Amino acid sequence: MKAKEFDRKFDEGEDITEALDLSSARRPLQEQRRVNVDFPGWMIARLDKEAKRLGVSRQSIIKVWLSERLEQSASDRM
DSSP states (O other), X not given: OOHHHHHHHHHTTOOOGGGSOGGGOOOTTOOOOOOOOXXXXXXXXXXXXXXXXXXXXXXXXXXXXXXXXXXXXXXXXX
């Protein structure tokens, strides 16, 4: 499919997914990177308790809380 045809279909709201190679699709700035962080034992215990209460993993709660704090920090600067 030519770019003009692709653009036209997209602009008209047609389904263009058959023209995409989704196996190589990436979300910018969303790629996972592994980091190691050392926490004191009391912090791990409290993280685990809260994660269990919410029914999520320790990693999930750390990611959510960090994300919330970073968003708050960014909005405070505006």
